[in-house]
Amino acid sequence: MHYDVVFDVNTVGYEAWLFPGGMLIFAVIAVLVVRSVPPGPVW
Amino acid sequence: MTPVLRAVPYLVYGFAVLFTVFSFVGTYVQLARLRAAVGSGRVQVVEGQVTDFTPLSDFGNKSESFRVSDHWFAYSDYSVTGGFNNTSTHGGPIREGLPVRVTYVGNTIVRLEVADPKRPSSHTGRSRVLLSTLGLLVFAAAGAAYVSLIRRLARYRLVRPTSWQHDSWVQELNPNNYSHDGQVVLGGFRPWIRALFVLEVLGAIIFLKFSFFAHG
Numbered sequence: 367m368h369y370d371v372v373f374d375v376n377t378v379g380y381e382a383w384l385f386p387g388g389m390l391i392f393a394v395i396a397v398l399v400v401r402s403v404p405p406g407p408v409w
Numbered sequence: 410m411t412p413v414l415r416a417v418p419y420l421v422y423g424f425a426v427l428f429t430v431f432s433f434v435g436t437y438v439q440l441a442r443l444r445a446a447v448g449s450g451r452v453q454v455v456e457g458q459v460t461d462f463t464p465l466s467d468f469g470n471k472s473e474s475f476r477v478s479d480h481w482f483a484y485s486d487y488s489v490t491g492g493f494n495n496t497s498t499h500g501g502p503i504r505e506g507l508p509v510r511v512t513y514v515g516n517t518i519v520r521l522e523v524a525d526p527k528r529p530s531s532h533t534g535r536s537r538v539l540l541s542t543l544g545l546l547v548f549a550a551a552g553a554a555y556v557s558l559i560r561r562l563a564r565y566r567l568v569r570p571t572s573w574q575h576d577s578w579v580q581e582l583n584p585n586n587y588s589h590d591g592q593v594v595l596g597g598f599r600p601w602i603r604a605l606f607v608l609e610v611l612g613a614i615i616f617l618k619f620s621f622f623a624h625g
Binding site: 367368369370371372373374375376378385386389392393397399400401403404405406407 | 429440443444447491492493495502508509510518519520521522523524525542543548550554557558561562564565588590591594598601
């Protein structure tokens with residue numbers, strides 16, 4: 367009987383990095399943009 | 410701002426970092442252990458038809474289970490083990506009567522093979538869940554980045570906003586509410602603000618589309 371592999375512990379992994387990796391890149395860019403606001407007058 | 414309020418962002422950030430580190434270490438150790446077991450051949454294989462299939466129900470059964478020959482397997486999308494955990498409720502491939510070959514360590518499935526060419530594509534269901542989550546994350550992240558940016562820009566407001574939420578975004582983006590210098594700074598950040606709005610709307614559309622309008 368021919369089987370199709372639908373899960374293999376040796377081939378999973380890289381996609382698990384997509385979300386945290388993408389969110390980390392977004393967070394770093396967001397922090398850099400927010401911190402680039404020049405210091406302004408204080409009330 | 411009181412010292413307690415000043416510490417809140419650091420506490421939230423610290424908790425997020427610790428949670429991420431512990432989650433990563435916890436799941437990676439399990440994955441590495443399973444891969445080592447597979448590499449050294451410490452696995453068992455069972456082959457046959459799926460019987461006693463019980464699907465996960467979001468409001469009832471907290472896990473999906475089935476039997477092949479005399480071995481019983483249970484797993485859940487909510488329990489990350491490093492092994493197979495994609496339930497049919499969330500797009501997984503297991504169905505009653507499906508011919509399968511299961512390679513397992515203990516009670517964890519490390520390799521799953523199915524023999525029904527007419528089975529629905531599990532990839533489609535999996536992608537739907539992933540895209541729906543991605544949409545929600547983009548929506549939340551863009552919103553948080555926008556609020557952070559507006560709070561920084563509030564340094565240039567003519568009248569100090571009283572609430573941490575400030576006021577409506579129409580007021581937040583109205584140049585007349587900023588000093589002369591502030592209007593220049595605000596103008597410089599408009600492309601970023603537009604990009605965040607686009608991400609916000611896109612995230613919401615992706616989330617809604619793949620959460621509620623993806624059936625059929």
